[in-house]
Amino acid sequence: MGKKLAVVAFGGNALLRGDQKGTIEEQEANVYDTCKHLVNLIKKDYEIIIGHGNGPQVGNVLLQHEAGQKIYGIPKMPMDICVAETQGAIGLMIEQQLRNVLAKNGINKNIITIVTEVLVDKDDFAFKNPTKPVGPFYSREEADKLTHDNGWVFHEDPRGRGWRRVVASPKPMKVNNREIIERLAREGNIVITVGGGGIPAYMKTKDELVGIDAVIDKDLASAHLAGNIKADEFYILTDVPQVYVNFNKPDQKSLGQVKADEIKKYLDEGHFAEGSMAPKVRASLHFIKKGGKSCTITMADKLGNGQAGTTILKS
């Protein structure tokens, strides 16, 4: 106890790169590499909670369910179950690779992967305006049928590949088992949780918790948890070392240490791409707003090197 607590959100790259097919060998190698760098933080005496994305993996699970129904008649499962499947699979990969990295470094720590539900508000505006594309592409006729049968919402793919379901991306309201996650971590165990932003659920009645088809932003879910448990630091791992203003323009400038107010201004000015850096900056600001001291957005290999990433500080 008394040590510093860091929440680290592993990005897609930590698991699967865009140029890879997604074999188990590729994913395990990526995870091992990220975990190698995470040791730098552990050696600096941080207790660690790991959140992680699941974009490519849950995409694959949705397609596998679709294919399993077509070929074998296996009933497709709803999104919350699919997210739970990825929490199991990705949690195992991280737990196992990190276990091996720790053993090589002579560090003795338990690693616990917790299947984690995150509660959302059914009245969240996001449910009125679903925007997050998930699952396979369908023909117009198939999409119409699914809308009729299940009430699914579809958008036409701008690249002409067909119609794709969109689901809401509501705000995380409560991480189930938050107290236990915090306690296990503060006692020196590494906890893997809120995978894929958490399994989305909501209180249908006072007594009834049910799953819901939605995708919670994984950085925001980790930020929410980090803020609530008063983590000292929050790290968002991505595929660039720093955050940039005027990204990809002649006057591109990287941000080192930056105050929350300043980066909020850049965010409002549209410097950061939606679906990429903007949600990460928003998650950082959420953590700072909840009382967090500093949030760092960087690549895994810069972990534990305070100067290398973009560090957002309280204004």
Added chain:
Amino acid sequence: MGKKLAVVAFGGNALLRGDQKGTIEEQEANVYDTCKHLVNLIKKDYEIIIGHGNGPQVGNVLLQHEAGQKIYGIPKMPMDICVAETQGAIGLMIEQQLRNVLAKNGINKNIITIVTEVLVDKDDFAFKNPTKPVGPFYSREEADKLTHDNGWVFHEDPRGRGWRRVVASPKPMKVNNREIIERLAREGNIVITVGGGGIPAYMKTKDELVGIDAVIDKDLASAHLAGNIKADEFYILTDVPQVYVNFNKPDQKSLGQVKADEIKKYLDEGHFAEGSMAPKVRASLHFIKKGGKSCTITMADKLGNGQAGTTILKS
């Protein structure tokens, strides 16, 4: 602390019955029903650890991976990842339904689902004689190719459906995070763990833990855990109220309270079917051998009714 600790192994029926297709509605209804009965034990002041099977579910996952590769080219994952997927999905189902049952009963307890690896011995004789059929049926040519490429072992289906992979069913040697599982349970939390018998793994070197394609018997994994944490009682839930000798014969006799020595004799005499009651009796005997006081094999709806099941006592 100081209350009694029970490990309860949910059987296949608790999740999915043989006559069902496996829709989410069916599975949730089954789980809700089992959880309703589990409340009887909780009201009797037992702390609870839940283990569970995953037979039909991991079967579906293997087929979904097969189908996903065929239609979408998604790389299939190895068995340990598939088991992890089912731990996520089934753990979520049990956690959510039990949460709702507890809320309806005004019981306030945390429920934590832990993705759990179970270590096996690579030199276990089971690896020299794999017997557990998994995954889809293949043609002779496909099977030969998979044997050549991956070293898989196949048996021809006696009902002529083709060739099917068989994997080892090794003994559980160590449940990872056992101390944390025990402590959380003894503190009053309900822990869901060792799903599907646990995610099979072994120590490849002193420092390297790796997954392995195998299926650990789920009742034996729960028995192993129950024995090691000195649980007071161990329950195996199945689809019959009691264990029978001379099952389905004119002189069929149900067993009520029975000493370990006596049921061991029946086991040796071949009264219990392999793949059905025999492994449950073996798991019970394992628990008793490890110092357990009593093990009950029964249906969920008899839980908390001491007279209704078959209770195996120390000799």
